[in-house]
Amino acid sequence: MMFKHLSYFSVILSALRVANAAPAATLSTNPRGGSGLVGYSPTNTISNENTETISYQFAPGQTQDADIGAYLDFSAVANPQPIRGELGGTDPGPRNLNYAKINPDKLAPPGTDSGATINAQWPLGLSSVKLGKDHAGWSRQENIQVMPAATQMAGVDMRLEAGGYRELHWHVAAEWSIVLNGSCRIQGVNDDGQTFIDDVGKGDVWFFPPGIPHSIQALDDGVEFMLVFDDGHFSEDNTFLASEIFAHNPKEVLSKNLGVPVSAFQTLPSPNLFIFPGTPAPKDIEQQNVTGxxxxxxxxxxxxxxxxEQPAEELEGGSVKIVDPLSFPIAKDFSAALVTVKPGGLREIHWHPTSDEWTFFIQGQGRATLFTPPSDATTFDFMAGDVGYFPKSNSHYVENTGNEDLVFLEVLQADHFSDVSLAQWVGSTSKQIVQDTLKLSNETLSQLSTEKKTVVL
Incomplete structure (x- = not known):
């Protein structure tokens, strides 16, 4: 029996040796390679893959001189290439064709682009969405974390479903907002104890100074609005919330402060409500108009x-309307223009001498070239939902590159809205000076205008 057991174990051990030895051949390859692969060797082999047989087509205008810089529509081009005029070459990949199609001026920039400016573009679709409670809404933000050069202003896009609240709160920064769609009720109390309440709808604006507590509740249609703050470092996570104040003060202190028993605070919610559903606002605003x-x-x-309700100024290539402290005094240093550009039109080349420009694209698509002295220029392609940023006195334009009206918002930190027009400057300067400087013909000089056009077609 003992020998039988030994024989049995011998068979098992033999099988284990075979099993352990079986993968040895597959494990013998060193995944790190070896010194024999370094540098030249007559035994080296290279791939014979041909990268010169890429199938592609040009977009209209792509073979023109690069300095013409026409907009390239790659939307129907199967395999767009980084070529413009005589510049560039093919790209065999790997790459994401979706980016190439929506950013043609990044793939094949105009020949007039040069060097590197700041990154003047941020798609809010790349911002992480902060979700409210119980399907009450959401928000997403842009600040220096994603646009480091946008130091003067930051933005928050917020949606509240019908009846949804943006919790009672206040900020260290000033808050300027425009309603993108729907309607909401806004309420606040200033440092003199004076109260405020109003209903605002699509296209309306509100402003709350730093430290003024306020709340926002969506009416029956729900609401979406764009908030702009006067500090590029602003983060909605650093907002002072009513629920947090009550959660982080002793209940005994709250009792003394509000003149109610401690038992009144047994049902306080968890802190940081942020966005949450609530009782629908009454139709009659007077029912919520508390006055001391x-x-x-x-x-x-x-x-x-x-x-x-403010009519726009109709222009050759679109329209513009302005709101600034001259018409809305409480919004100190917030000046804004709502600009509409028709297809093929252009918000003329301009710059703002006293402020950076924070831009939000509401509808359509367009492109802009940011010029920074002495010779840096970058062209960006914008779509609805994108934020643009153009530093003070840096020239730029916005061209409508789509088939529908382009609508965007220009926000400045200034006591009135102003800009300098390139065309007006050149047209209002002595023709001899312009000719000596730019070598323009007399015929060209005779066509220049001394008037600011703002939006041209």
Whole structure:
């Protein structure tokens, strides 16, 4: 029996040796390679893959001189290539063709682009969405974390479903906002104890100074709005929230402060409600119009401005309307223009002498070239939902490259909205000086205008 057991174990051991030895051949290759692969060797072999047989087509205008810089529509081009005029070459990949098609001026920039400016573009679709409670809404933001050069302003795109609240709160930064769609009720109390309440709809604007507590509730249609803050470092995560104040003060102190028993605070919610569902606002706004001995915020410094009711100035290539402290006094240093550019039109080459420009694209698609002295120039392609940023006195234009109206918002930190027009400057300067400088013909000089066009076609 003992020998039988030994024989049995011998068979098992033999099988284990075979099993362990079986993969040895497959494990013998060193995944790190070896010194024999370094440098020249007559035994080296190379791939014979031909990268010169790529199948592609040109977009209209792509073979023109690169300095003409026509917009290249790659939307229907199967395999767009980084070529413009005599510049560039083919790209066999790997790459993401979707980026190439929506950013043609990155793939095949105009020959007039040079060097590297700041990154003046951020698609909010790449911002992480912060989700509210119980399907009440969401928000997403742009600040220096994603646009390091955008130091003067930051933006938050926020959606509230019907009845949804942006919790009672305040900020260290000033808050300027425009309603993108839907409607909401806004409420606040200033440092004199004066109260404010109003309903605002698509196209209307509100402003709350730093430290002024306020709340926002969507009405029956729900609402989406764009918030702009006067600090590029702003983050919505650093907002002062009512639920956090109550959660982080002793209940005994709250009791003394509010003149109610400690038991009143047994049902406080978890802190940081942020966005949450609530009781629908009553139709009659007067039911929520609470007024103390200080009265209401005077109309002259009201926190809302019904921008939607202001007519736009109709121009050759579109329209423009402006809201700034001259018409909306409480919004100190916030000046904005809502610009519409028709297909093929152009928001003329200009710059803002006193402020950076924070831009939000609301509808359509367009492109802009940012010029930074002495010779840096970058062309960016923008779509609805993108943020643009153009530093003070850096020239730029916005061209409509789509088939529908392009609508965008220009926001400045300035006590009134202003810009300098390239065309007006050249047209208002002595023709001899311009001719000596730019070598333009007399015929060209005779066509220049002394008037600012703003939007041209």
């Amino acid at each position: 001995s200080a009265g209401t915020v005077p109309k002259a410094v009201s926190y809302s401005y019904h921008f939607s």
